[in-house]
Amino acid sequence: MTVVGFTELRTANFESWRESARTWRTTAGKLAELENTFRTGVNDGVEAAGWKGRAAGTADRDLEVTVRQIAISASQAQTIGMAAERAASELPAIQALFHAAIQEAETSGLRIVENPAGYTVQAATPTGAAGDPTPADAARQQSAVDGFVARFDTLLRQASEADAGFAATLTTLMPGDVAETRLDAWHDSVEDTRRVAGLYGVGPVPDLDPTQTAAWWRGLSDEQRALYPAAYPRRLGGMDGLPAAVRDTANRIALDQRLTELAPALAGGTSPNHDRREWENLTEIKRVLVAGHARPPGKELILLKFGDKFLDGQVIMSVGDPDRAEHVSISVPGTDATVINGLAGGIKRIDAMQHAADTLTPGGSSNVASVFWLDYDAPEKGVAGLSGSMVGWDRSQEGAPRLNSFVNGVRAQGRDRHITMIAHSYGTAVVGDAARAGSGPGVDDVVSLGSPGMHVKRAQDLHMDPKHVWAERALGTSKDTLVVEGGAYSHGADHKPGGRSLVDTILGEGNDPVTPTDEEFGANVMSGDAHAHDDYWNPGSESLVNQAKIVMGMYNDPNPLQHPRLE
Structure with a gap:
């Protein structure tokens, strides 16, 4: 783990992190708009045109694949934006506490000396000078020094741990994968979202009755409610007691994900009968949803x-x-x-x-x-x-x-x-x-x-x-x-x-x-x-x-x- 230094935390400017988060979230929004435009303007146009036959079937599958690829990219961009946003909020919060501790130490008469090896906290009056403090005063000063050192070290450790956690998360997200076109990237996207969701305290969904589920959902933060449908879509989609709009969002994510998972084996002719029936059922659900997009x-x-x-x-x-x-x-x-x-x-x-x-x-x-x-x-x-x-x-x-x-x-x-x-x-x-x-x-x-x-x-x-x-x-x-x-x-x-x-x-x-x-x-x-x-x-x-x-x-x-x- 890379250790964040005293001077580094004191002088860091996190505005670039905030700008990065905004850029990724904007990108995610534009990709989501593109998905909707593509689905309603292109896929539905083919269906409305009455194009039938083998060529139409192949084209329809290819169009659906393209739409899902856009959806995967939107999900990945949103996840990266959330990770950057979390870092851009947590690290500045630690830095604000750090600045407050520095000001408090200096106000109390202590001197902070920064150096390449780190820092030291010293009493304002050096030992041996005229007017040496009494033993009692010296003890109080040393106690104050030790207290501030402990506070600084705690904040530096928190910053180092947060920085390492965000770095590890962002490394696994691999921004270059936003352009990835593999259909199994849905699985990777969900796993990425769960890693980022963990930064916000989002974990596995509890098993609750409908009344308890409603209360649990109301008790979550806005960030947690935004992350849960993307992190655990299949689980949330079937939970009685959640708002209908939340279930709809989660189920549409889960539906695309499951269709994508089933596609390779079906295309290769190796899928068991149960999977074929599931594919047919889910395809019908998708068809009805797409047909009703303009309601x-x-x-x-x-x-x-x-x-x-x-x-x-x-x-x-x-x-x-x-x-x-x-x-x-x-x-x-x-x-x-x-x-x-x-x-x-x-x-x-x-x-x-x-x-x-x-x-x-x-x-x-x-x-x-x-x-x-x-x-x-x-x-x-x-x-x-x-x-x-x-x-x-x-x-x-x-x-x-x-x-x-x-x-x-x-x-x-x-x-x-x-x-x-x-x-x-x-x-x-x-x-x-x-x-x-x-x-x-x-x-x-x-x-x-x-x-x-x-x-x-x-x-x-x-x-x-x-x-x-x-x-x-x-x-x-x-x-x-x-x-x-x-x-x-x-x-x-x-x-x-x-x-x-x-x-x-x-x-x-x-x-x-x-x-x-x-x-x-x-x-x-x-x-x-x-x-x-x-x-x-x-x-x-x-x-x-x-x-x-x-x-x-x-x-x-x-x-x-x-x-x-x-x-």
């Missing part, structure tokens, strides 16, 4: 989670910021919902619901944020539209704790917002398990659409006021009939089927099923106009308008005509 405020796409716990993927995405909205809806899809075949359609559905809410609101802005929640392994239809996972409870029970955690995370942001959970098909069983397992689902209203059952026989068993439980099923005979009436023999019960064969479960042996639209369930049964299992979101439909009215709490309007229409 207006209040309709922007916010990525709240993604994952590969299940082969069909995981994703939570919001239209609008749930932390800023007055009303929040959480949409839980049902059977056969996957990232690939469900995300784009799910966003389309909640877009339709938001539009319906806007049309019901004077001025056309309903202040609604709508979340597509696919953080469970939705069952597959299987052969002839039937599967064990579809009639079983395992998938809903496995996903229910994560749904509760997500809702608690939204609540932990502190604002008293109105939250509605809208569940479809098997998704209603997930909501039922989430509600029956504890003190309720933590939301203001629950809407059940095309439900085969919620694993309770009475609305009150959801641990909420039945006046805030709503249900609808499609008119006539359709697939909705098969789902509701056929699925009821498994999901219309209030206990998990056990000891019975699949056939007995379907035929209802030993069961007395009740679904949310049955009178004895006790929910508000809505009068809609859906004629099929997926018709609840048809634009302009009464079914869709009913949902929007519930999401906005219009059942409290003094005008009964504004209430959801009931049978």
